[in-house]
Amino acid sequence: MPSAVDAVQLRGIGKRFPGVIANHDVDVTIRSGTVHALIGENGAGKSTLMKILYGVQRPDDGTITIEGKDVVLKSPTEAIEAGVGMVFQHFMLADNLTVLENMVLGAEKLHGIGDGARAEIRRISERFGFDLDPDVLVERLGVAARQRLEIAKVLYRGARIIILDEPTAVLVPQEVDALFANLRELRAAGNSVLFISHKLDEVLDIADDITVMRRGTTVGTADPATATKRELAELMVGSELPSPETEESTVTDTVQLALHDVTLTDEFGRDLLSDLSLTIRRGEVLGIAGVEGNGQSELVETIMGMRIPSAGRILLGEQDVTHWHTRRLREAGIGYIPEDRHRHGLLLDAPLWENRILGHQTRPPSAKGLWINRKGARQDTERIVEQYDVRAPGIDTPSRALSGGNQQKLIVGREMSGDPVLLIASHPTRGVDVGAQAAIWDHIKRARRAGLAVLLISADLDELIGLSDTIQVILRGRFVGTFEPSTVTPQELGSAMTGGEAA
Numbered sequence: 001m002p003s004a005v006d007a008v009q010l011r012g013i014g015k016r017f018p019g020v021i022a023n024h025d026v027d028v029t030i031r032s033g034t035v036h037a038l039i040g041e042n043g044a045g046k047s048t049l050m051k052i053l054y055g056v057q058r059p060d061d062g063t064i065t066i067e068g069k070d071v072v073l074k075s076p077t078e079a080i081e082a083g084v085g086m087v088f089q090h091f092m093l094a095d096n097l098t099v100l101e102n103m104v105l106g107a108e109k110l111h112g113i114g115d116g117a118r119a120e121i122r123r124i125s126e127r128f129g130f131d132l133d134p135d136v137l138v139e140r141l142g143v144a145a146r147q148r149l150e151i152a153k154v155l156y157r158g159a160r161i162i163i164l165d166e167p168t169a170v171l172v173p174q175e176v177d178a179l180f181a182n183l184r185e186l187r188a189a190g191n192s193v194l195f196i197s198h199k200l201d202e203v204l205d206i207a208d209d210i211t212v213m214r215r216g217t218t219v220g221t222a223d224p225a226t227a228t229k230r231e232l233a234e235l236m237v238g239s240e241l242p243s244p245e246t247e248e249s250t251v252t253d254t255v256q257l258a259l260h261d262v263t264l265t266d267e268f269g270r271d272l273l274s275d276l277s278l279t280i281r282r283g284e285v286l287g288i289a290g291v292e293g294n295g296q297s298e299l300v301e302t303i304m305g306m307r308i309p310s311a312g313r314i315l316l317g318e319q320d321v322t323h324w325h326t327r328r329l330r331e332a333g334i335g336y337i338p339e340d341r342h343r344h345g346l347l348l349d350a351p352l353w354e355n356r357i358l359g360h361q362t363r364p365p366s367a368k369g370l371w372i373n374r375k376g377a378r379q380d381t382e383r384i385v386e387q388y389d390v391r392a393p394g395i396d397t398p399s400r401a402l403s404g405g406n407q408q409k410l411i412v413g414r415e416m417s418g419d420p421v422l423l424i425a426s427h428p429t430r431g432v433d434v435g436a437q438a439a440i441w442d443h444i445k446r447a448r449r450a451g452l453a454v455l456l457i458s459a460d461l462d463e464l465i466g467l468s469d470t471i472q473v474i475l476r477g478r479f480v481g482t483f484e485p486s487t488v489t490p491q492e493l494g495s496a497m498t499g500g501e502a503a
Contacts, residue, residue, distance in 0.1 A: 005068045007032040007161050007192035008053065008084075014061030015048050019393055020401065022048040026062070026218050028211050030161070035183055035193045037203040037224075040213030041237050041433035042405030043391065046196055049213070050163055053194075054086045055079035066161070085154025086163040089431060091146050093138050099149060100134035103156050110157065124152050128185045143292045144175040148182065155191075162186065163194045166431055168202055170292045170459045172494035180206050198433050200229040212236055237435040244441050244466025250283035251469055255315075256422050256453035257303070262312035264302055264477075272298045273477045276312070280422070285444070285454040287468030287485070289461065291497050295477035296457050297339065300426055303455070304336060305329045316422065330359055335415035339426040339457070341404070345411045348400040352392060353381040355399050356414050363418060384413035389439060405436030412440055416447060423447065426457045441467065461490040473497055 006029050013026040023045045030036040040046050051057040053064065055073035064071050066082050073079045076086075093102050104110075104117045111117040118134050125132040130148040141149065147167060154162055168176045183193055183206060197203050203210060203224065210222040212235040220235050257280040264273040273295050280286045290296050301307045303314060305326040314322045316332055330336075336359065338344035346355050357366040357377050365376030381395045388409045392402055399407055408428070415423065425444065429437040444467060448454060458464050464471055465485045473481040473496040481496045 005032060006030060006065070007034075007067060008194075009065040010049070010053065010062065011065070012062035013049065013052060013059050013064075015045075015052060015057065015059050017401075021216055023052070023059070024061075024216050026213070026216075028218060030192050030194060031209065032067070032192055033187055033190045034208040035187055035195055035206050037195045037197065037207035037210045038213065039197065039200070039203060039210060039232060039236055041435050042431075043215075043403030044213040044236070044433070045216040046213055047165075047403075050086065050165065050194075050196065053079070054084060054163060080154075080157050080159065083158065083160040084163070085157060085159030085161070087147070087150040087154060087165065087167065089166040089169060091150055093146060093149065095137070095139035097138060098134065099132050099136050099138065099141075102138055102149065103134075103153055107157050120156060121152070124155050127189070128152075128155070128182055130182065143170050144178060147171070147175075147179060151182065151186075160190070161192045161194070163196070165196045166198070167195070168197065168199060169430055172291060172459075172497050173461065173490050174494050174498065176202065198431070198437070200232050200434075203232070204229065233434050236433065244463050249469060250449050250451070252282045252284075252451065254282045255279050256282050256284075256317060257455065258313075258315040259303075260313045260315070262302065262309045262314065264298055264307055265310045271477055273302065273309070276477075276479060278472065278479070280453045280455055282421075282451045282453050283448055284469045285448055285456050285467050287464040287471040288455065288457045288474055289464055289471055289483075289493050289497055290457075290474035292459065294497075295474050296426070298477070299474070300336075300339075300424055300455075300457065303329075303424060304334070327362065331362060333419070333421035335418075335420035335423040337408075337411055337415055337423070337425045337428045339430070341407055341411055346399045346407060349398050351398055352385070352390070352395045352402075352410060353378045355410060356381040356384060358414070360414065360418065380417065384410065384417065388413035388443070405432040408432050409436060409439060412443055416443060420452065423452055423454045424457075425454060427459060428456070429458070429460065429463060461493050464493070465490065475499055 008030040010026060010028040013023050015023040026049055038046055052059050055076045055078050064073060071082050100117060100121060103121055104113050111120045121132060121134045130152050132149060132152060167179060171179060186193060195207060207224045210224055211218055212220045214236060222232060259276055259278050262273060262276045263271060265271055288296060302309055305324050308323060313320060321329060342348060360366045365373055365380045367373055378395060384390060385392060385395060390406050390409045392406060429440050444454060456467060465488060468485050471483040471485055472479050
């Protein structure tokens with residue numbers, strides 16, 4: 001049960017950056033022993049607020065009260081000492097270390113590095129149902145187990161207030177259920193959880209309280225017992241909840257991409273991909289479902305010429321492109337939305353117009369002959385900003401200054417430019433709000449109607465079911481099932497993705 005003293009009170013929080021007001025007059029109260037959801041569109045100020053609560057940034061205005069005591073948090077170390085821990089969306093684990101070694105790294109003084117640490121790990125694991133073996137290498141853990149390890153790490157360091165940033169982004173439905181069972185155990189033990197998510201059905205399922213942010217400030221609270229997804233969406237973005245559902249089929253008879261028995265091996269001779277075959281026709285969206293780490297990235301990199309298959313053939317139209325390099329494939333008309341926009345999609349410190357050039361530097365409007373066409377690139381960036389509703393002060397703004405959703409819309413606009421014949425979209429709406437999500441879905445639907453062939457990889461099963469004409473499930477580098485989106489359920493896909501069944 002919640003205690004009389006609130007776990008966290010944020011009052012009048014404000015944070016300003018040059019030319020940007022990230023937070024202003026933000027009020028949030030997290031009751032002790034509850035799961036508190038924080039929702040809002042990209043750019044609403046959630047990330048800045050979390051960095052303030054975790055000590056990464058200091059507020060310009062306002063006060064922070066933790067468990068009844070006013071605090072000034074100058075670093076994450078001070079936040080941890082105050083009882084606040086954070087699990088980031090991108091895990092911070094060392095694959096070549098064991099569970100125990102990851103747990104104690106940087107916290108050796110708490111329980112040592114031997115029997116004391118091992119006993120504490122087992123206590124946490126058993127108390128909250130994490131099922132962690134201290135001696136297993138992290139590289140052998142699946143995504144859900146890594147998520148549990150990250151939560152266990154902050155508990156190991158004494159956290160009583162846990163911030164979870166998009167914790168279900170890469171989990172299948174069964175794994176989400178297991179995570180929520182863990183969160184209920186945390187809540188029952190008196191811990192408080194700040195749950196950040198764009199998945200409104202999950203928010204309504206797990207949260208005790210909901211705070212909504214928009215344009216840098218808090219605009220309201222909601223009771224999950226009575227609120228609906230539509231009401232939350234309207235509070236967030238001022239519009240109804242979007243749907244990924246497509247209209248009638250636009251699939252033609254023209255094959256745009258074909259893989260025939262493609263196999264990819266690593267330097268030790270182990271198969272990363274095994275005998276994969278698929279076809280995508282013009283006007284078709286082929287969805288790929290799979291738990292992260294089962295070959296999706298390797299499949300994309302092989303099609304994009306970043307890896308050369310050990311066996312099999314890849315055809316783009318009627319051309320054999322098996323051994324083509326990436327630049328040649330790009331020039332042949334392949335658009336590419338990468339799964340990690342920061343690592344592979346953008347130069348974060350470069351202005352928007354320079355980011356528009358990436359991957360398109362040999363073709364108009366980014367190039368004129370052998371030279372970069374600065375004027376053409378700038379003009380086309382202006383077009384993308386307007387057409388794709390990229391909210392930025394100007395095209396000279398560094399991409400780092402944009403919210404995640406606006407960064408993603410810039411990439412989508414760039415990759416849709418130049419009339420591509422094939423779009424590889426890897427998690428195109430991961431970590432974006434419902435407004436940006438709806439915009440990206442609309443652009444994919446529009447391009448599909450115009451005859452674009454799309455390979456869609458996504459951890460959002462509703463997105464896959466809504467946008468795809470066919471769904472294939474990949475497990476340990478093999479296709480293990482083909483599903484009809486009009487009849488399959490997320491639970492059935494989740495079961496196939498984890499080896500429960502194939503079709």
